[in-house]
Amino acid sequence: MRRLLLGFLCWLCWGCASAQPQPTLPEGLQALRNAQVTVTVGSRTSQSQQTLPYLWDRQQPGQSGSARFEVGFSLPKTAEVPYGAYFLRLGNTYEVWLNGVLLQRKGDLQGLDGADYAKVPRYVAIPAALLHQDNLLSIRIHADVGRRGGLAPIILGPEAVVMAHFVTEAVMVDLGTYLLLLFGSISALLLLPLWLTQTEPVPGRPGLVRGDRLYLYAAMAEMVFLLRLGNNVIERPPLPWAWWNALNGVSLGGWVFFTVLTLLVAAGWDRWLARPWVWAVFWAVVLSGGLASYASIGWQQPLVLTLWYGALILVLVPFGSVYLVAALRRPVQRSHLVMAIAFAVNVATGAYAWCIFRFGDAYGQTAMLAYSNRLFGVALGYIAIRRFWLSRVQVRDLIDHMAQRIADKEAVLQQSHQQMDHLVREQARTDERTRILRDMHDGVGAHLSTAIRQLQSGKASQAEVLYTLRDSLDHLKLSMDALHLLPGDVTALLANLRYRLTPRFAALDIELCWDVDALEPLTRLDGAALRQLQFMLFEALHNVLQHAQAHTLWIQAKALPEGGIRLQITDDGCGFDTHLPLRNGLLAMHERARVLGVVLTFYSAPGCTEVVIEMR
Amino acid sequence: MQTRAFFAACVVGCPPLALAAAVGTQAEALHWLRQPGHVVDVLLVDLGLPDGSGLEVIRLAARLHPACEPLVISMFGDEDNVLASIEAGALGYIHKDAAPDDIAQVILDMLAGASPISPMIARRVLAKYHAAAVLRPPPVRVAVVLESPSLSPRETEVLGLMARGFSYAEIAKLQAVSVHTVQSQIKSLYAKLAVNSKTEAVFEATRMGLLRE
Numbered sequence: 001m002r003r004l005l006l007g008f009l010c011w012l013c014w015g016c017a018s019a020q021p022q023p024t025l026p027e028g029l030q031a032l033r034n035a036q037v038t039v040t041v042g043s044r045t046s047q048s049q050q051t052l053p054y055l056w057d058r059q060q061p062g063q064s065g066s067a068r069f070e071v072g073f074s075l076p077k078t079a080e081v082p083y084g085a086y087f088l089r090l091g092n093t094y095e096v097w098l099n100g101v102l103l104q105r106k107g108d109l110q111g112l113d114g115a116d117y118a119k120v121p122r123y124v125a126i127p128a129a130l131l132h133q134d135n136l137l138s139i140r141i142h143a144d145v146g147r148r149g150g151l152a153p154i155i156l157g158p159e160a161v162v163m164a165h166f167v168t169e170a171v172m173v174d175l176g177t178y179l180l181l182l183f184g185s186i187s188a189l190l191l192l193p194l195w196l197t198q199t200e201p202v203p204g205r206p207g208l209v210r211g212d213r214l215y216l217y218a219a220m221a222e223m224v225f226l227l228r229l230g231n232n233v234i235e236r237p238p239l240p241w242a243w244w245n246a247l248n249g250v251s252l253g254g255w256v257f258f259t260v261l262t263l264l265v266a267a268g269w270d271r272w273l274a275r276p277w278v279w280a281v282f283w284a285v286v287l288s289g290g291l292a293s294y295a296s297i298g299w300q301q302p303l304v305l306t307l308w309y310g311a312l313i314l315v316l317v318p319f320g321s322v323y324l325v326a327a328l329r330r331p332v333q334r335s336h337l338v339m340a341i342a343f344a345v346n347v348a349t350g351a352y353a354w355c356i357f358r359f360g361d362a363y364g365q366t367a368m369l370a371y372s373n374r375l376f377g378v379a380l381g382y383i384a385i386r387r388f389w390l391s392r393v394q395v396r397d398l399i400d401h402m403a404q405r406i407a408d409k410e411a412v413l414q415q416s417h418q419q420m421d422h423l424v425r426e427q428a429r430t431d432e433r434t435r436i437l438r439d440m441h442d443g444v445g446a447h448l449s450t451a452i453r454q455l456q457s458g459k460a461s462q463a464e465v466l467y468t469l470r471d472s473l474d475h476l477k478l479s480m481d482a483l484h485l486l487p488g489d490v491t492a493l494l495a496n497l498r499y500r501l502t503p504r505f506a507a508l509d510i511e512l513c514w515d516v517d518a519l520e521p522l523t524r525l526d527g528a529a530l531r532q533l534q535f536m537l538f539e540a541l542h543n544v545l546q547h548a549q550a551h552t553l554w555i556q557a558k559a560l561p562e563g564g565i566r567l568q569i570t571d572d573g574c575g576f577d578t579h580l581p582l583r584n585g586l587l588a589m590h591e592r593a594r595v596l597g598v599v600l601t602f603y604s605a606p607g608c609t610e611v612v613i614e615m616r
Numbered sequence: 617m618q619t620r621a622f623f624a625a626c627v628v629g630c631p632p633l634a635l636a637a638a639v640g641t642q643a644e645a646l647h648w649l650r651q652p653g654h655v656v657d658v659l660l661v662d663l664g665l666p667d668g669s670g671l672e673v674i675r676l677a678a679r680l681h682p683a684c685e686p687l688v689i690s691m692f693g694d695e696d697n698v699l700a701s702i703e704a705g706a707l708g709y710i711h712k713d714a715a716p717d718d719i720a721q722v723i724l725d726m727l728a729g730a731s732p733i734s735p736m737i738a739r740r741v742l743a744k745y746h747a748a749a750v751l752r753p754p755p756v757r758v759a760v761v762l763e764s765p766s767l768s769p770r771e772t773e774v775l776g777l778m779a780r781g782f783s784y785a786e787i788a789k790l791q792a793v794s795v796h797t798v799q800s801q802i803k804s805l806y807a808k809l810a811v812n813s814k815t816e817a818v819f820e821a822t823r824m825g826l827l828r829e
Contacts, residue, residue, distance in 0.1 A: 473713055480692045484736055495735035495781030502783070503718070516780050 026165055029157035032071045032137070041065035053089070056143035056150040062300045066109060069139040069151055078133060083126035084162035086170070088152035090141065091118030097138040098130050109142045115236045118149050121170030125159065144241065146296040146305070148357075177232050180370050184226045187377045191219035194384060214265045218380050221258035227251040229370055242298030249293025249305070253286035256312065259343065259376065263323060266339045266383070285312065309354045313347070320347040335383040342375035435528055436479070442535070443475030471542065474500055478538060482531045488521035490565055490615075493530055494557055497537055504545055505553065510571075516557040519565055522615055525596075532592045533613075536600070539585045540569050540611045548573025548609060564616035575604040619712060623660055623689065623719065630720035633658075642668035649676050658723055659686040660710070663697055671704045678705030678810070685726055695736045702809045708732050730784075730799030731806050738778035741809065745772075767805075774801050 025031055037050045041063045054069070085096070093107025093114060104124045106117040143149025155165060195215035202208040228251040231237075237244035260282070264272055272278050292308035295301045320343050327340035349372040451468040454460035481496045494516050505512050525533065544550055550573030558566050582590070586602070593600035599614040624638045636656045639645050642665040648654055659677050661670040674686045688701040688709040698709050708731040710722050722732060745767050767775070770791075777787045788795045 477692050480694050481736060484695060491780055492735065492739055495739075495779060498781040499734050499736075503715075514782060514786060516782075518776070518780055 025155065026161060028161040029155055029165060030073070032073055032154040032156055034071070035139075035151070036070040038068045038070075039065060040067070052151055052153040054150045055148075056141075057146060057148060057302055059150075060143070062145055062302065064142075064144045064300075066140065066142045067151075069137075069141075071137040071139070071154060072135065073137065073156060074134050075131060076133075079128045079131040079158075082128050082159040083131055083156065084159040084166070085124045085126060085137070086155040086162050086166045087122040087124070088155075088170070089118050089148070090122045090139070090151060092116045092144055092147055092149040093142045094122075095140045096124050097140070098126055099132065099135055100138075101130055103130075107142070109140055111142070116144075116147055116241075117235055118143075118147070119232060119235060120174055121166065123163065123166045123170070144297070145300040146245070146302040147241065174233065177229065177370070180229055180374070181226060183374065183377065184222050184229065187380070188219050188222040188226065190384075191215045191222060191380065195219060198387070214262060214383070215380075217258045217261040217265060218376065221255050221262060221376070224251040224254035224258065225373055228255060232370075242294050245297045246290040246294035249289035249291070249308075250286055252293075253289030253312075255373075256289075256316065257282045257286050259346075260319070262376075262380075263339055263343055267323065267327065267336050285315075306354075306358045309358065313351045313354060316347045317351065320344050335379070335386060338379040338382055339376075342379045345375055346372045431528070435531065439475070439479045439482075439531065443479060444472050447472030447475060467546075470504070474504070475538070478534055479531075482527070482534055485527065485530050486521065487527060487530070488523045488525045489530070490522055490525070490533070490557065490567075491516060491519045493534055494537070494555065494567075497534065497541070498555070501541055501545075508545060510544070510550055511552045513552060513554045516555065517559060519557060519559055522565055525615070529596055532596050533598075533615075536589050536592050536596075536613065537567070537569070539589050543585065544569070544571045544573065544609075547576070550609075560614070560616070562616075564614065567613040567615075569611045571609050572607055573609060575606045575609045578602050578604050619662065619689070622716075626716040626719040627660075627723070629716060630724070633720060633723060641666055642670065642673055645670075645673045646676055649673070649680055655681055656684055657727065659684055660689055660723075661686055661701075661706075662689040662712075663701065671700060674701060674704040674706050687723065687726060693734055695734070695740050698734075698737055699740060699809070702806050705810050707803060707806050725799070726803075729796060729803060731803040733778055733802050733805075735779050735781050738775045741805065742767075742772070742775045742779060767808075771801055771805055774798060775805070778802075 033052045035050055035052055035054070036047070037054060038045065038047050039060065041060055042065070050069075052069075054067070056065075056067070090096075091106065093109055093111070094117065095105045095109060096103045103126060104122075106122075107115050137154065139151060139154075141149065141151060155162060157165075192215070195211040195213075198212040198215060199209040200212050202210050228248055231244075231248050239247065261273070264270065288308060289312075292305045296305035320340075324340045324344045327337045346369065349368045353369050447468050451465050451472065454465045454468060477500050478497065481500070482493075485492055485496075498512070498514065502512070541553075544553055548571045550571035552572050554568070554570040556566075556568040556570070560566055590600060593613070596615070598616075599612075601610075601612045601614075603610040603612075620638055620640060624635055627633045627635045636654070637648055639648055645661070645665070656677075659674070661673050663670040665673075670688065674688070677684045677686055685708075686701075686706045688698065688706045689712055690697055690701075690709045691712045693709055693711055698706075701709065708722070708726050710719055710732075714722070725732075773791070774787055777790065782790070784795045784798045788798045791798070
């Protein structure tokens with residue numbers, strides 16, 4: 001750590017010592033560095049021979065005033081082509097004269113605190129007609145305190161060569177500033193939507209989310225830096241210079257403020273933000289920046305601003321060092337390290353700029369901090385891309401995980417369905433088995449046991465036993481037929497019943513009158529219900545065969561107009577008293593009708609007995 | 617054994633009928649039918665023979681003696697067994713528990729041109745022809761052309777009335793024809809069913825590549 005700081009200080013000193021630029025001029029150009037200078041500050045006027053550049057704030061610290069520079073130069077012969085003069089810095093306001101002729105004027109030489117034309121390099125065209133072999137260039141300036149007024153060495157030569165040099169050095173510097181403004185604006189415009197759309201949970205507030213502060217702080221830093229950078233090309237500020245300078249100081253302090261916040265969030269050092277004194281320091285930096293900048297011009301104390309810059313560097317260098325070392329040792333993420341490197345470069349660049357601008361002769365140079373600050377943009381771009389990539393990976397993993405879970409669930413569901421199907425089939429088999437057993441019990445079983453009792457008693461005649469056994473067999477056949485009946489097919493049920501019992505009716509010489517329509521299936525009657533209906537009809541016909549002594553039997557089946565079926569069995573037998581307690585067979589018919597949900601009615605009188613079943 | 621004796625007694629007890637033979641197994645029946653000079657007018661076959669199905673006996677009889685009229689002895693007259701028998705070549709069925717006089721009468725009726733049918737069988741036949749009409753496969757070119765007989769409207773009507781439980785006499789009255797005509801229609805229908813089953817077999821064989829076009 002000590003070695004790191006020592007190395008940094010050595011580099012800084014070297015920067016201060018080597019700040020004087022001595023560029024090699026292209027062929028055909030000459031640099032005019034010697035001038036006779038007449039300076040007027042207040043009522044005092046002094047004259048001296050000076051070597052350019054002339055740094056007003058360095059020569060006349062804390063004072064505003066005016067100066068006239070007399071620069072003589074000779075040409076080998078009378079010029080045949082137009083000439084040009086290039087001034088890296090000239091102003092704050094100025095007039096350029098050649099051989100007593102005014103070439104260019106910018107601003108009011110008498111006015112105070114006016115427009116600042118010294119911010120950008122100047123080119124002055126010199127017509128060939130004005131040039132002699134011996135010439136005198138007279139430059140008059142007015143300089144305000146703390147605004148880096150003065151005169152840089154004059155580059156002179158044929159117009160084409162000077163213009164090329166001007167374009168190479170000056171225009172590119174301006175263009176660079178505009179490009180930086182454009183780049184910074186785009187960065188801020190991209191960072192704000194990222195802040196709005198990339199959310200993170202609020203600690204200690206379950207269910208609440210907020211925008212990612214990293215992007216917010218970075219966007220704010222970018223915007224205040226744009227203000228600072230814009231000052232480089234604004235010649236006529238909307239505020240008095242002192243206040244405008246204060247605003248620039250605030251913007252620089254704000255840039256530091258938001259940059260450090262960004263760094264803390266990037267490193268996961270958010271806990272520092274919960275401490276009030278940290279915020280107090282931040283605000284102190286911002287406000288003191290404004291105050292120092294105001295003092296520089298408003299109170300004509302540029303040293304205050306120099307000291308403020310120095311203090312800021314003294315705070316930021318250790319912070320940046322600690323941050324870099326921490327990032328190198330235990331990077332929270334790779335983005336942490338990238339941010340640390342960007343910040344270290346910016347602190348170093350800022351310190352170097354402070355050195356050369358405040359102590360050196362780097363007149364007209366552009367602060368490299370504007371460019372090095374772009375490293376933050378690159379770092380944030382890297383962070384955003386990396387986060388999107390990580391999010392994409394997470395989403396892909398999540399989708400894979402969800403797909404796997406869905407597949408697992410589907411497998412379980414399919415297994416459940418198979419089990420359910422198996423259970424349903426098993427239940428259907430059980431139901432069918434139960435139905436067949438009940439049929440055998442109520443039908444064949446009951447008749448066989450009756451036949452056995454008849455035989456055991458010895459009282460029953462052979463005809464009676466035979467009758468019982470025939471009943472048993474008929475029941476068995478009907479049970480077999482019922483297995484093939486389609487659900488609700490009452491017509492088939494009746495037809496089959498007739499088919500099975502016709503020999504019995506024929507044996508008793510009972511005439512059968514059949515009046516059965518082709519009925520639509522009554523779908524609510526499933527196999528079990530049809531079997532119940534079959535039992536009911538069998539019981540009704542059994543009564544006719546065994547008790548009615550009928551000659552004619554009418555069986556009618558009609559569709560009801562409102563839907564449903566009406567079955568009517570009528571005989572002309574002896575009938576029975578419906579007021580007497582019902583026999584077991586009739587009771588069973590009522591019970592089956594109740595289970596089926598059909599209406600069963602009896603009417604009986606000698607010569608006419610009707611059994612009606614209405615199903616809906 | 618008892619059943620065979622009972623049916624033999626029924627035949628013997630009916631003067632117009634003469635008992636040619638009574639055997640108890642499929643092998644004996646097939647052997648008897650293959651003997652030269654063994655020709656019968658009516659064949660009574662129980663499906664559940666001790667050594668195999670009576671269907672084989674019916675098929676052999678239908679092949680060797682086309683004039684022979686097989687009758688299946690069925691306990692319940694259930695549609696599955698009866699239809700299988702008809703498709704094998706049987707022209708009717710007779711209940712195992714029928715009275716002796718009824719058994720002889722069924723044989724005589726069949727010889728006179730009648731075949732018994734139950735409503736359930738009529739329903740199944742209707743459904744079978746209906747399904748065949750709906751799902752009839754596209755025609756295929758086969759070396760042996762067998763017409764697949766379809767039901768005439770009159771046959772369809774008769775079957776429909778049968779399925780609703782009407783008797784031969786009632787159907788004859790409804791259609792203003794004789795009972796004999798109705799009975800003959802049923803018998804010819806049985807023959808169609810047997811042909812149909814053969815046609816279906818040919819179609820299936822062609823589809824499976826067993827027969828070359």
